[in-house]
Amino acid sequence: MKTVYFLRHAKSSWDDPSLADYDRPLAGRGRKAAPAMGLYMHERGWIPDKILCSGARRARETLDAVASPWSGCPPVEIRDDIYHGGPDTLLRLIRSLPDTLGTVLLVGHNPALEEAALSLAPSGDPKVRQRMAEKYPTGALAVVDLPVNSWKEVREGTGYLRAFVRPKDLE
Numbered sequence: 001m002k003t004v005y006f007l008r009h010a011k012s013s014w015d016d017p018s019l020a021d022y023d024r025p026l027a028g029r030g031r032k033a034a035p036a037m038g039l040y041m042h043e044r045g046w047i048p049d050k051i052l053c054s055g056a057r058r059a060r061e062t063l064d065a066v067a068s069p070w071s072g073c074p075p076v077e078i079r080d081d082i083y084h085g086g087p088d089t090l091l092r093l094i095r096s097l098p099d100t101l102g103t104v105l106l107v108g109h110n111p112a113l114e115e116a117a118l119s120l121a122p123s124g125d126p127k128v129r130q131r132m133a134e135k136y137p138t139g140a141l142a143v144v145d146l147p148v149n150s151w152k153e154v155r156e157g158t159g160y161l162r163a164f165v166r167p168k169d170l171e
Contacts, residue, residue, distance in 0.1 A: 002146040002154070003162075004094060005041070005048055005105040006117040007066065010034040010139040010167070012058040022083065026061045033139040033167035034065030040170055042069050046143065048105035050075050052093055054082040059107045062139070066107075074105075082108045087115035097151040110136055117142040117161070120154070124161030132164040139167040 010030030026034070041047065047070055053063045055078045067073040081089050090112055097104055106113065114136035121129070121144045132142055143163040146154055 001102070002148055002151060003103040004117075004120070004144045004146065004159075005046060005103065006113050006142040006144065007037070007062070007105060007107045008110055008113050008136055008138055008140050009054070009056070009059040009062040009107060010037075010065070012138070022056050024056075024058050026058055026065070030058070030062065030139060031065060033170075034062045035068050036170045037139055037141055037165070037167060038066035039069040040165060041066070041141070046103075048074050048103040049101040050077070050097070050103075051105045051107065052077050052079055052082060053105075053107040054078075054109060055080040056083045056109070059083070059109070063107050082106065082112075086112045087119060090116040091119070091154065091156070095151055095154050099150050099152075101151070117144055119156040120144050120146070120159040121161035122157050123159075128164050129161050132161065137166050137168075141165045 010033045011027045012024045012030060013027040051074055053059055053076055118133060144159040145162050146159045148154055
């Protein structure tokens, strides 16, 4: 069994219009939501073996805040292809993981993150899946279990949506 945690970056700031999209920081709401999600993950034992994070500033700041309640941060790989790529890029990254890893956290952006999670997990609680399909807000986390022994076996439709948690669910 393998598990992917799909975390959309927390709410970003648009205060400085001169910044490139890649360089936008977290907004106050994002700086509050991200550590709350990290604590939620910690309380459930949802700490990944490895983290793949977009190189965009808001994604890296989200990761720093999410990991702050954890007793240690797993290995992190910053990947610009997460920022630039679509769902196929994310699935390719997942399939390239070493089988020694059981869990991975992907910190990225929509629409790629949502599309990858939906394509992997056609099953799960229909109400939860519908909520995820309707809106995957900033700071939200999808947990997808994959009944495979090797990451190379991951294909569209192979997973089960175990959970979908939005920052407002934690308030």
